[in-house]
Amino acid sequence: MSDRTDASYVGTANLQFARALVDTLHSAGVAAAFVCPGSRSTPLALAVAERSGLPHGVHVDERSAAFQALGYAKAAGRPVVLLCTSGTAGANFLPAVAEACHSRVPLIVLTADRPPELRAWGAPQTMEQRTLYAGFTRWSEEAPCPAGRGTEIPYARSLARRAVAEAMGPVPGPVHLNLPFREPLLPASLQPAAAGQPPDESAVPGWASTLDDGGALASEIGRATRGVLVIGPDQWDPSLGAAVASFASKLGWPVIADPASGLRAWDAPAGTLIHGADLLLRSPTAAAALGPDLIVRFGGPPTSRAINDWIARHASAQVWLVDPAGGYRDPQHRGNRSYRAGPRQFCALAASVAGTPGADALAWRSRWERADRAARSAAAAAIAAETRFLTPHLAGALWAGLPAGAALYVANSMAIRDVDAYAGPRRAPLRVLANRGVNGIDGLVSSALGAAAALGVPTVLWCGDLALLHDVAGLLAGRMQEANLTIVVGNDDGGGIFEYLPAASTLPRPVFERMFAVPHGLDLCGLARGLGWEAVRTDSAPGFAAALGRALQGSRHLIEVPVDRALNTAFHLAIQAAVGAVLDGEFAA
Numbered sequence: 001m002s003d004r005t006d007a008s009y010v011g012t013a014n015l016q017f018a019r020a021l022v023d024t025l026h027s028a029g030v031a032a033a034f035v036c037p038g039s040r041s042t043p044l045a046l047a048v049a050e051r052s053g054l055p056h057g058v059h060v061d062e063r064s065a066a067f068q069a070l071g072y073a074k075a076a077g078r079p080v081v082l083l084c085t086s087g088t089a090g091a092n093f094l095p096a097v098a099e100a101c102h103s104r105v106p107l108i109v110l111t112a113d114r115p116p117e118l119r120a121w122g123a124p125q126t127m128e129q130r131t132l133y134a135g136f137t138r139w140s141e142e143a144p145c146p147a148g149r150g151t152e153i154p155y156a157r158s159l160a161r162r163a164v165a166e167a168m169g170p171v172p173g174p175v176h177l178n179l180p181f182r183e184p185l186l187p188a189s190l191q192p193a194a195a196g197q198p199p200d201e202s203a204v205p206g207w208a209s210t211l212d213d214g215g216a217l218a219s220e221i222g223r224a225t226r227g228v229l230v231i232g233p234d235q236w237d238p239s240l241g242a243a244v245a246s247f248a249s250k251l252g253w254p255v256i257a258d259p260a261s262g263l264r265a266w267d268a269p270a271g272t273l274i275h276g277a278d279l280l281l282r283s284p285t286a287a288a289a290l291g292p293d294l295i296v297r298f299g300g301p302p303t304s305r306a307i308n309d310w311i312a313r314h315a316s317a318q319v320w321l322v323d324p325a326g327g328y329r330d331p332q333h334r335g336n337r338s339y340r341a342g343p344r345q346f347c348a349l350a351a352s353v354a355g356t357p358g359a360d361a362l363a364w365r366s367r368w369e370r371a372d373r374a375a376r377s378a379a380a381a382a383i384a385a386e387t388r389f390l391t392p393h394l395a396g397a398l399w400a401g402l403p404a405g406a407a408l409y410v411a412n413s414m415a416i417r418d419v420d421a422y423a424g425p426r427r428a429p430l431r432v433l434a435n436r437g438v439n440g441i442d443g444l445v446s447s448a449l450g451a452a453a454a455l456g457v458p459t460v461l462w463c464g465d466l467a468l469l470h471d472v473a474g475l476l477a478g479r480m481q482e483a484n485l486t487i488v489v490g491n492d493d494g495g496g497i498f499e500y501l502p503a504a505s506t507l508p509r510p511v512f513e514r515m516f517a518v519p520h521g522l523d524l525c526g527l528a529r530g531l532g533w534e535a536v537r538t539d540s541a542p543g544f545a546a547a548l549g550r551a552l553q554g555s556r557h558l559i560e561v562p563v564d565r566a567l568n569t570a571f572h573l574a575i576q577a578a579v580g581a582v583l584d585g586e587f588a589a
Helices: 007-027 042-050 062-076 087-103 152-168 214-222 240-251 277-281 284-289 305-313 343-353 359-385 391-401 414-422 444-455 465-470 472-480 496-500 502-506 509-517 524-530 541-551 565-588
Strands: 032-035 056-058 080-084 107-113 139-142 175-180 227-231 255-257 294-298 318-322 337-339 407-410 431-433 459-464 485-491 534-537 556-562
Touching: 007 042, 007 152, 032 042, 032 062, 042 080, 042 107, 062 080, 062 087, 062 107, 080 087, 087 107, 107 152, 139 152, 152 175, 214 343, 227 240, 227 359, 240 343, 277 284, 277 305, 277 359, 277 414, 277 565, 284 305, 284 359, 284 565, 294 343, 359 391, 359 414, 359 565, 391 414, 391 459, 391 485, 391 541, 391 565, 407 414, 407 444, 414 459, 414 496, 431 444, 444 459, 444 465, 444 472, 444 485, 459 465, 465 472, 465 485, 472 524, 485 524, 485 541, 496 502, 496 509, 496 565, 502 509, 524 534, 524 556, 541 556
Parallel strands: 032 056, 032 080, 080 107, 107 175, 139 175, 227 255, 227 294, 294 318, 318 337, 407 431, 407 459, 459 485, 485 556, 534 556
Antiparallel strands: none
């Protein structure tokens, strides 16, 4: 649904958001709600009143309401919702919130608020509410105003689940959600609320469950005939591979591993890893045909947009998040369940109680394997047919050319995406690192310097020209510290990733080049030499292989690979077209 701010829709969006939030708070284990009357909180108050089975009380005094909620939550051992309107109403909750913090009582405080454009401009009943309980909450968050983008309901449900989880532990306490609403607060006519889910008693400790009941877990996993294990970026665990292999073999699941997961360059049992997931899931035909019923995800969100879009596309599939810190790395708000556990622990438990994969599961994995082979073969043929040395060739040359035990630090934007798309099976171990927390291109030379110093093995940083220029100080640091690092820089004279975004086709080309691509025209080899690095420029596969071999002997090296940005963009699109054509035939057969 498109973004709407007209009066005919705003009230509906407000009520839909409020209903989804309250319904999920209830189903996630909230024991009761205490409501203080007011105007701005109308959508939330109505949602509480409508929610069958949720005990609620009404108070004219916010201080008294807050302490009654405190007492209820303390006695019940479950979170209680406390709701008020905007202005000083929420300030009267503070004494009870402070008490809940120090006595570890789970409260979920909902303060309705005026929209941002009215704050700090003298609007009545408006004050700074976001920091009302600073220092006393386990977690606090402000939601955006509901605006009809189609994302409010999944976001509201994720917000509610996290609020319950944060309020319940591991150290229980208050959570604050500040919720602004624009007028009209309600639609002109009310439609009945859909039936909500009953309270889930198992969710009382928060939606991040532990693995106490292995039998129940195994039973649920066993009912999935189209399961997929997705391993996103995370801290490297050298022992995770064996646990994943056992899990996959016992259940018959395909495994998709992000380059920054540490499991792409691993001697995996045949058929375990789907190396071409990014390529094959860009095909609408393949993405539709490979519809899962259960996805278990370790680590952060995958780098690949195609994989993330595939997860979002199959809304009926269950998505379980396995994370020792709780399942909050979920920007799609797709998680149905979270396990507060380590991936090895989860794999070991599931494998220990799983039986032999059935025929349906084996056929499911075989379908993924065939699609993977078809996608990678089509991509390899397209790459081999192109005589110019472009970044897909560079990705393959690095992946195949680094020795066993080496380390590859991959920059964000296009480098990590090219590794994801074009790095095939590799038996020799390779440590892959990337800054996939906030995904920036700053500080990458310095990050690679630190990794090289810590690991003491041949280390290569692959980055683009803008990433290198963002951290010229890292080149100076490398000279001062006598570093042992090779930098491979694909120089397309600007921000190549912007060529794949809407701005490239909608803006006048001069505006796009000046504001987004930002060509610099710099001699990167000259820059590196001036800062004490050996540097060479090459534009062919043999030349690159020779330069990489020399650089890996030691010291500080920079290898610049000039790349025509327009040709490189067109080549990526041509590879995907070739892959798509093959997959259309594969799934039509």
